[in-house]
Amino acid sequence: MNVEDIVRAHADERLAVPLAEIERRAGRRPRRFAYAGVAVAIALAAVVGIGAVPSEPDPAPTAAALDSEAFARFCAAEQERVHPLMALPPLRFRLQDGDFVVWVYGHRGRIVTCRRDGIVTYEPPSGGWTETLRPRVLAPEGPLSWVVGMIPRGTERVEVVLPSGRTVPADTNEEFYAASWTGEAAMPVKVVATTRDQIFTFEDGYTSARPR
Amino acid sequence: MDDFGEFYAVTKDGVFRAILVATGDRAGAEDASAEAYARACARWSRLREHPNPKAWVLRTALNVRRSWWRRTRRELLGAVPEHGAEDTASIDLDADLRRAVAALPTRQREVVALRVLADLSAEDTGELLGIAPATVHVHLHRALSALRLQFGEEVVG
Structure with a gap:
């Protein structure tokens, strides 16, 4: 994986707005606004150079100063900055190992993770029940690796299996599971959820079920 | 680059891709990019002397996008696409x-x-x-x- 792969993957994304439309928009502005815009631009240029500097969110709490309230405020501020129209879902999991911290919020399939470097929103899976259990989040950097996903109704326990064969028990909260481990930065090869009468297994890209 | 048309042709796709990836919203990225270029066009005689006009457009587009979110705060909450509308089965x-x-x-x-x-x-x-x-x-x-x-x-x- 390198930057060329990323550029190539996005190469078909093109701005399909003709130059004439840009010039029409530019020419449509009332002159009094244009003068006002020039005045504002000059004022800004005098202070910070051309263009407005985007507002910067509050910094994430340092490890030494980390407490639940401070990190909750940081996560709420990041959500406000990135998705001001959407409130944070309920908090489901708090994972931490040394300096690495991640909180996992979720509701109705939507997952929001919050780490020191920002939040990520994961929309609900669209693949139906065969998508259930698919690890939807992986944090490869830092000392802690972790996954989050969804579980079938009535799940009693969940285990993830790593490439080495090591089995890691997962925590569950409502429709979500989360598992974390150290020492092996890799995606799980299997996730197994056990309900009262069935065993669901995610493996090779989809979830299957068999009687318990 | 003295001509705005040439500047637009050379930079528009890269700016759009960057705004799209940074914001995750295709329609919003297109509108913010177009608005930023319109502002650049309106002041091109001065902006072309800027050491990095593309960075100016990117900054303006990001600010336009953030302003849009704040203006629509009162609207009914909807599904805000984080990953676009791609076929997730692909x-x-x-x-x-x-x-x-x-x-x-x-x-x-x-x-x-x-x-x-x-x-x-x-x-x-x-x-x-x-x-x-x-x-x-x-x-x-x-x-x-x-x-x-x-x-x-x-x-x-």
Whole structure:
């Protein structure tokens, strides 16, 4: 994986707005606004150079100063900055190992993770029940690796299996599971959820079920 | 580059890709990019003397997008697409890579958008995001490491 792969993957994304439309928009502005815009631009240029500097969110709490309230405020501020129209879902999991911290919020399939470097929103899976259990989040950097996903109704326990064969028990909260481990930065090869009468297994890209 | 038309033709796709990846919303990215270019066009006689007009357009487009979110705060909550409207069943590598980039943490995604897709320097990216160039390098390194791992490649460094 390198930057060329990323550029190539996005190469078909093109701005399909003709130059004439840009010039029409530019020419449509009332002159009094244009003068006002020039005045504002000059004022800004005098202070910070051309263009407005985007507002910067509050910094994430340092490890030494980390407490639940401070990190909750940081996560709420990041959500406000990135998705001001959407409130944070309920908090489901708090994972931490040394300096690495991640909180996992979720509701109705939507997952929001919050780490020191920002939040990520994961929309609900669209693949139906065969998508259930698919690890939807992986944090490869830092000392802690972790996954989050969804579980079938009535799940009693969940285990993830790593490439080495090591089995890691997962925590569950409502429709979500989360598992974390150290020492092996890799995606799980299997996730197994056990309900009262069935065993669901995610493996090779989809979830299957068999009687318990 | 003296001619605005030439500037637009050369930079518009890179700017759009960067705004799309940074914000995750195709329609909003298109509108914000067009609005930023319209503002650039309206003041091109002065802006063309700017040391980096593309960075100016990127900054303006990001500010337009943020302003839009705040103006529509009172509207009914809807599904805000984080990853666009792609077919999630696709196994196409490029689509998977786009989805993986869209799933990066906010700062990593913004740095990938500006450093990789808009081809800004670490200094310009840092200035635009309000962070140090060294922090830009850290976010980019983490983003690439995350993508390597997700696509089954060994993480180096």
